[in-house]
Amino acid sequence: MKSLKKLLALSAAAAVLMSMAGCGSKTESGTGDTGSASVSTVSEGKLIWATNAEFEPYEYREGDQVVGIDADISAYIAEQLGLEAQCEDMAFDSIIAAVQSGKADMGIAGMTIEEDRLENVDFSTPYTDAGQVIIVKEDSPIKTPADLAGKTIAVQSGTTGDTYATDNVDGATVDRYSKGAEAVMAVLQNKADAVIIDNRPANAYVEKNPGLIILDEPLTVEQYAIAVKKGNTALLNEINRILAEMEENGKMAEIMAKYLGGNEDLSEAAE
Ligand code: ARG
Numbered sequence: 001m002k003s004l005k006k007l008l009a010l011s012a013a014a015a016v017l018m019s020m021a022g023c024g025s026k027t028e029s030g031t032g033d034t035g036s037a038s039v040s041t042v043s044e045g046k047l048i049w050a051t052n053a054e055f056e057p058y059e060y061r062e063g064d065q066v067v068g069i070d071a072d073i074s075a076y077i078a079e080q081l082g083l084e085a086q087c088e089d090m091a092f093d094s095i096i097a098a099v100q101s102g103k104a105d106m107g108i109a110g111m112t113i114e115e116d117r118l119e120n121v122d123f124s125t126p127y128t129d130a131g132q133v134i135i136v137k138e139d140s141p142i143k144t145p146a147d148l149a150g151k152t153i154a155v156q157s158g159t160t161g162d163t164y165a166t167d168n169v170d171g172a173t174v175d176r177y178s179k180g181a182e183a184v185m186a187v188l189q190n191k192a193d194a195v196i197i198d199n200r201p202a203n204a205y206v207e208k209n210p211g212l213i214i215l216d217e218p219l220t221v222e223q224y225a226i227a228v229k230k231g232n233t234a235l236l237n238e239i240n241r242i243l244a245e246m247e248e249n250g251k252m253a254e255i256m257a258k259y260l261g262g263n264e265d266l267s268e269a270a271e
Pocket of ligand 1 (some may be wrong): 158
């Protein structure tokens with residue numbers, strides 16, 4: 001089994017096929033590698049990862065494929081376990097339930113480690129840092145977080161941006177959308193005054209929509225990790241082992257550079 005795993009790790013063809021695995025389309029395996037998994041998963045031979053593919057650069061659609069940092073991390077983990085990565089794309093606030101109920105093996109969705117969530121799932125070691133930021137129109141009177149008081153804030157439902165707006169902004173009206181893009185649209189259409197969303201997706205939105213800016217001051221410091229069913233230590237240990245390996249062998253930095261290249265200081269991104 002060890003040598004098979006090594007073989008898989010060395011197989012560039014397998015890596016390419018795995019990284020192409022996505023939602024909504026069947027991928028050919030071509031490697032003939034079945035039954036080599038060292039952990040049991042929800043569906044034999046597969047590693048099903050639940051996500052919400054509305055969150056560039058972590059997960060988003062390119063044609064019928066889900067691509068992004070989390071897609072590549074999932075593909076790598078699956079490959080190391082001798083499994084085929086299969087994506088289940090769903091509403092962000094359904095991911096934890098999908099992991100709990102055994103619909104998916106893991107949730108990976110730019111998901112922040114949170115105390116409330118720890119009651120329902122276990123989290124891996126963090127793989128990157130993030131923070132909530134404020135997006136406004138260029139000419140907005142909102143210049144600092146304090147200016148959010150009493151304003152209408154658009155968020156993606158069930159996210160830490162939602163929690164922040166709901167719990168920390170005095171007198172705000174919080175408008176919840178199922179997609180981050182819809183929250184951004186609300187500001188562009190003057191239905192909301194600001195969006196609170198994660199920093200890297202915010203960059204992606206602002207790049208695509210002229211007239212929007214991100215305020216300098218981040219609101220939170222967060223860490224993203226992979227969620228597994230509570231008590232599934234067999235899978236959690238393997239995920240943690242592979243994440244540590246990815247930090248060591250440069251794979252994580254390579255994935256970050258692939259999706260963040262040019263957009264930020266990669267020494268920071270790889271931390
Ligand atoms: N980091 C935030 C959270 O955990 C937002 C994540 C949203 N992810 C997504 N794929 N839509 O709540």
